[in-house]
Amino acid sequence: MKLCIIGPEGSGKTVLATMLNQYIKTHPQNGLSYLDVDIKTKEYFDDVLKRLNDCDWPESTKVGKHIILKWKWQTYKGRNIEVVMPEVAGQDLREEICGDDNSVKLKERIKEADLIMLLCDVYGYLNVKDEYNDKTKLQNAWIVEKVLQEANERQKVILIVTKADFFEYDLPEDKWDDRQTIESLLTNYIDKFTYHGHKNLLQNRKLLAVSSVSTSDSENLTEENIVRKPKVPLKSRGMDKLIDELLGLIENNNSDTHQIQRKSTEISTSFRDEKIIKNEKNDNPIVGPLKAIAVGLCIVIISSIVQSVAAFFVMLIIVIVFVMLKKINSRTVN
């Protein structure tokens, strides 16, 4: 099974992936385990974790630099999930998803995923100036819309509202899996024009909210101004629900596959039965009038050998009864 994590720049992909993997490693009882498959990815996550522990945010990816992070999750039932997360600069990401650029083949990666974790950063969305004119804001919203639009029926999508702890007033932690509350948060803060595009597309998609890492003010003011930094010891919230949801979707995907397999087995079985019946029907090459002539000839020959009219009639009756019994038998089988 393949999973793709995608979201606009600054939506918290890197921090979510790092903290989620860390959570999975330290909470094996939740039913998922983490497997390294790529040294670059491992080094990348180690570096991000170090930065977070130093109360600093990871650097954003520079334009033109593409890193495809890959790792695996394994369920307690032994099912492997191949996870892929493109680390691409915001500008490149927008050009790939909303434009013609195809150098990272992002669309293909998203298309081949069975499960998409789509990140939505309402706080970051509000941070961008000028609601209608700023290209970045519009394009970031467009990315979310585009991914939702292009996801097909087969693909499961979870829309994850990151930095949910910033919305404690509208979205208290006990509502982080409550569809209605998350929807009203999106309605309240994402401007109507943009949200209108999302709303219908979200109908059959799961909505969740998480806080990948708690924040606090930096130790000192920078030029008399205040800055939020990761709070040490690092703490995530909402990860249990996210993992539960992931496991549910993975399991669901599994049972879907079983159903498909079962259906195909049934189809092939019935097809085989038909074939057998056909074959059975076709087993005897002598059919119809030829069969009757052959039987009649046999009766005439045997009765002339025995030289008895009575024997002729007895044999005729036996043949008629045999034919009738065979007909009754074939009807019962059908």
Added chain:
Amino acid sequence: MSDKPVSGFMHLIKETITSTSDKHIGKIFKEDLDRFSKIRLAPLWQLDKNAEMNPYVISLVGLTNVGKSTLTEALLGHAVAPHKNQRATAIPVEYKYSLNWQMEVMTHHDFKYKEYDYDDPSLLAKELTKYVFDVDTTNAYSVEYVKVKGPMEVLKEGLILADTPGFGAAQQVGDGIRRNQDHLEGFIKNVHRVYLCLSVGADGDTFTVSDDEKAFFQRIKSRCSNIIVNKWKFDEDHNQQEYINKYNHIFENIEEDGFIFINAKNAIKGKEKSNIEKLKSDIVKYSTPEQRRCVVWNDLVRAWKDCQHYMETVHHLSEIPWRPDSLKRFLLSCKSVEKLHPIVSDIERIIK
């Protein structure tokens, strides 16, 4: 995530500025909001951050000869602070409450810690003078710190008062300049509240602020909310308001009532016109963490009201277009503090 109320207000201003276009609320309005945050809220943030610190250190800093040591003596009510009409060494002296008179000295050349007991503060003052005045330059640098303990009422609740060497004194003493300057800078960093001392000249108002002082003030301004004007001649016709108007553009975050006019000599002599009680009451309100937080909450409510009032009168905005999510975060942070109820009710009205 729950902000502290002061940082909640600072984030509210910052996020309102970053999320709104210039054409929406105007560039000047945004600049004013930013300046308001830096001038009014940054010092409050520092005070809030240090509120729980124990011990809590208050310091008097200023140029030599502004009368800091006389002021210290007037504040403490005992003649323990050495003060002479000559240059001081670069050794800060810390005063702390204790039932008995004691002096602790630490020297860095032998790393020896010495503790002396005294029956009388005047004996202690004599000994202390040896360390901070009557020493040759080499020995002066060897003293790391001097701590004086005694029954000084103003410090009873646990405050520590630090009498720092005169700003500029370090520049006069030759070879050890850098070390003493660094020593002073390092010391000031660990002080939680700073009172900047100035003094009135002989003619009543001659006093200039050097670039060094301005630079120094920039470094301490987030911890400084009071200017003490010493040697004020209450008998003569000096106009305090005129003085404030003349100098408050240099000390932009100091409010008008942050200027405290004192005559420390009068206080020592027991004369009425000293105004030392005002300074004492100002210092005492920082004595305990609860009192310090109380100062923060009162100032924050005032700052909130002043901000609304300023924007209404200057920018003719009946409602400031606060960013809604930030406003709700600020509301949540204020809800936990009863004293911030005026802010809570204001925000709830805005949200409705």
